[in-house]
Amino acid sequence: MNVIVCVKQVPGTNEVKMNKETNTIIREGAEAIINPFDTYAVEEGVRIKEQTGGKATVISMGIPSVAELLRQTIAVGIDEAVLLSDRAFAGSDSLATSYALSKGINKIGDFDLVICGKQAMDGDTAQVGPGLAEKLGIPHTTYVRKIEEIRKGYIRCQRMTEDGYEVIEMPLPAVITVVKEINEPRLPSLKGMMKAKKAEIRIMTADDIGADKDLCGLKGSPTQVVETFVPVHDVNSEMIEGTPGEQVKRLAEKLLSMKFMTVK
Amino acid sequence: MNYFLTEEQQMIKDLAAKIADEKIKPVALKYDEEGIFPRDIVKVLADSDLFGVYIPEEYGGFGGGIFEMALVVEELSRACGGIALAYAGTGLGTYPIILFGTEEQKAKYLPDIAQGKKLAAFGLTEANAGSDAAGIQTTAKADGDEYILNGTKQWITNGGEAEVYTVIACTDRSKGARGFSAFIVEKGTPGFSFGKKENKMGIRASVTSELVFEDCRIPRENLLAREGMGFLVAMKTLDRTRPGVASQALGIAQGAFDEALKYSGERVQFDKPISSFQAIQHMLADMAIQIEAARCLVYQTCRHIDGGAKSISKESAISKVFASDTAMKVTVDAVQVMGGYGYMKEYPVEKMMRDAKITQIYEGTNQIQRNVIALELIKSQKVSK
Numbered sequence: 001m002n003v004i005v006c007v008k009q010v011p012g013t014n015e016v017k018m019n020k021e022t023n024t025i026i027r028e029g030a031e032a033i034i035n036p037f038d039t040y041a042v043e044e045g046v047r048i049k050e051q052t053g054g055k056a057t058v059i060s061m062g063i064p065s066v067a068e069l070l071r072q073t074i075a076v077g078i079d080e081a082v083l084l085s086d087r088a089f090a091g092s093d094s095l096a097t098s099y100a101l102s103k104g105i106n107k108i109g110d111f112d113l114v115i116c117g118k119q120a121m122d123g124d125t126a127q128v129g130p131g132l133a134e135k136l137g138i139p140h141t142t143y144v145r146k147i148e149e150i151r152k153g154y155i156r157c158q159r160m161t162e163d164g165y166e167v168i169e170m171p172l173p174a175v176i177t178v179v180k181e182i183n184e185p186r187l188p189s190l191k192g193m194m195k196a197k198k199a200e201i202r203i204m205t206a207d208d209i210g211a212d213k214d215l216c217g218l219k220g221s222p223t224q225v226v227e228t229f230v231p232v233h234d235v236n237s238e239m240i241e242g243t244p245g246e247q248v249k250r251l252a253e254k255l256l257s258m259k260f261m262t263v264k
Numbered sequence: 265m266n267y268f269l270t271e272e273q274q275m276i277k278d279l280a281a282k283i284a285d286e287k288i289k290p291v292a293l294k295y296d297e298e299g300i301f302p303r304d305i306v307k308v309l310a311d312s313d314l315f316g317v318y319i320p321e322e323y324g325g326f327g328g329g330i331f332e333m334a335l336v337v338e339e340l341s342r343a344c345g346g347i348a349l350a351y352a353g354t355g356l357g358t359y360p361i362i363l364f365g366t367e368e369q370k371a372k373y374l375p376d377i378a379q380g381k382k383l384a385a386f387g388l389t390e391a392n393a394g395s396d397a398a399g400i401q402t403t404a405k406a407d408g409d410e411y412i413l414n415g416t417k418q419w420i421t422n423g424g425e426a427e428v429y430t431v432i433a434c435t436d437r438s439k440g441a442r443g444f445s446a447f448i449v450e451k452g453t454p455g456f457s458f459g460k461k462e463n464k465m466g467i468r469a470s471v472t473s474e475l476v477f478e479d480c481r482i483p484r485e486n487l488l489a490r491e492g493m494g495f496l497v498a499m500k501t502l503d504r505t506r507p508g509v510a511s512q513a514l515g516i517a518q519g520a521f522d523e524a525l526k527y528s529g530e531r532v533q534f535d536k537p538i539s540s541f542q543a544i545q546h547m548l549a550d551m552a553i554q555i556e557a558a559r560c561l562v563y564q565t566c567r568h569i570d571g572g573a574k575s576i577s578k579e580s581a582i583s584k585v586f587a588s589d590t591a592m593k594v595t596v597d598a599v600q601v602m603g604g605y606g607y608m609k610e611y612p613v614e615k616m617m618r619d620a621k622i623t624q625i626y627e628g629t630n631q632i633q634r635n636v637i638a639l640e641l642i643k644s645q646k647v648s649k
Contacts, residue, residue: 187279187283187286187312188282188312190317
């Protein structure tokens with residue numbers, strides 16, 4: 001069974017720099033990591049490959065340096081890595097990203113399952129997985145916490161909900177997005193790291209995947225980010241001291257004076 | 265400091281560091297408290313291929329040497345010197361096979377050890393044979409195409425958990441040290457059982473047990489090298505693995521130093537972090553000086569050995585003594601820097617101080633090491649005259 005896993009590069013710190021003109025994240029120069037949710041997708045992809053045979057391919061869209069990051073996925077068992085990288089992709093929103101990834105995935109071809117992390121740690125939209133399924137014209141299930149059964153043309157999985165889970169069957173090919181409950185990602189092996197070091201990362205441009213440049217990047221992105229700012233936490237706190245009895249008394253007086261509480 | 269590791273060595277060190285930080289650190293205190301053998305960590309190490317770094321490529325390893333093994337031991341020990349011993353103890357049990365095994369013996373045992381499917385252990389010490397290894401009472405009597413083993417080995421690291429044991433026994437009492445032989449004994453052999461599991465001061469996540477042989481019959485092909493070479497097998501092995509103990513000590517020292525340095529920046533007294541006080545600064549500086557010196561010595565000793573040097577006893581003893589004495593000093597100082605908190609079990613340094621102590625004792629006490637060093641020095645004087 002052939003699996004394609006989508007991963008995204010995200011900033012490794014909370015100190016994110018923004019491009020003031022485009023209101024998008026400046027990815028160059030910042031420490032980059034693989035979106036933590038995507039590492040569960042990688043692990044699940046590798047497990048399916050190991051259990052059923054076939055190939056696990058990872059795909060990402062991003063700046064050329066992402067290629068080095070993709071080597072980490074080869075070190076944990078991914079067979080091949082593909083990076084979509086082109087100036088035309090710059091500034092993509094989730095719609096344009098879904099489009100470009102779908103073109104890349106069709107170019108790779110011959111796949112049974114596409115796996116994404118449930119969302120990216122930076123944008124938090126959780127839209128690319130489902131968007132990708134729409135663009136590919138195949139079914140999808142989000143928030144998968146367990147694959148109960150998978151075989152040629154069929155998957156049955158558990159979709160996590162707020163108060164339990166649903167069991168969903170789909171024909172393959174399909175897209176799933178996974179939650180962290182699905183597995184525990186393995187650490188790399190020495191053999192994997194050696195292989196990753198030598199591996200060739202395939203870089204594909206918009207032309208290579210036959211993408212319409214009007215649907216890519218900023219041009220293809222209807223999302224308009226009007227402004228970005230860091231919320232200011234302006235909270236005044238006061239520590240009430242004394243014995244527990246005194247603390248309760250003073251707290252009650254405060255709440256009464258601020259009319260958060262009334263005495264009946 | 266740039267130690268000019270090769271790309272592969274750096275990769276090995278980084279991978280071991282990742283396992284230490286992500287998998288070992290979170291469980292180190294619990295495993296110490298409860299004395300749990302780290303089966304789950306052994307599995308992680310096996311999956312990472314690190315068990316094979318010092319095993320020749322033709323037997324499924326990476327073809328590295330003592331240096332590669334030492335780099336792994338150092339990083340694992342930074343998080344827990346006890347858990348690291350499941351790995352290092354396997355190295356000690358495996359080296360006799362690497363050094364003296366026949367083609368058949370190597371092909372039979374090394375691939376499984378390289379893959380982490382089997383752990384190994386080394387059985388030399390007995391109740392009355394510690395520093396005086398020639399006092400071994402365990403006997404091996406030839407009987408047709410078998411040997412019959414009788415006796416008890418004491419304080420054996422990985423005892424009961426390992427599958428492959430290299431055991432030194434007496435085949436001819438009349439020949440003294442030349443009457444010992446080395447054997448490979450597999451767990452599950454009838455007549456081979458495990459005695460008491462020791463309750464130790466430190467390295468509590470490592471299992472230390474007795475090996476009991478009662479008319480234990482092993483095939484003749486399990487003899488390592490030739491009859492009478494047992495003492496040589498043991499000494500040549502220990503010469504090579506002492507830098508492993510040294511790197512365990514180095515890792516423990518580094519781990520304790522990291523904790524003390526971090527704490528000194530966070531702990532505020534007299535309205536300042538304690539790292540702003542010269543008394544603390546000088547202690548931290550002294551710790552760093554000793555650790556750096558130990559690392560230089562250990563790494564260079566490993567390179568000396570892996571480079572194929574003939575004379576290694578003195579060098580390997582020097583590295584073991586220096587690094588283990590450093591670990592003891594540094595861990596005691598780390599507890600001191602952290603004061604009352606350092607003495608508490610909620611913080612890892614009291615455990616590191618307990619763990620450090622064994623490195624001055626096992627694989628030859630530091631006093632015996634000094635004997636070895638002095639003897640080599642005196643020998644070299646005689647040769648030059």
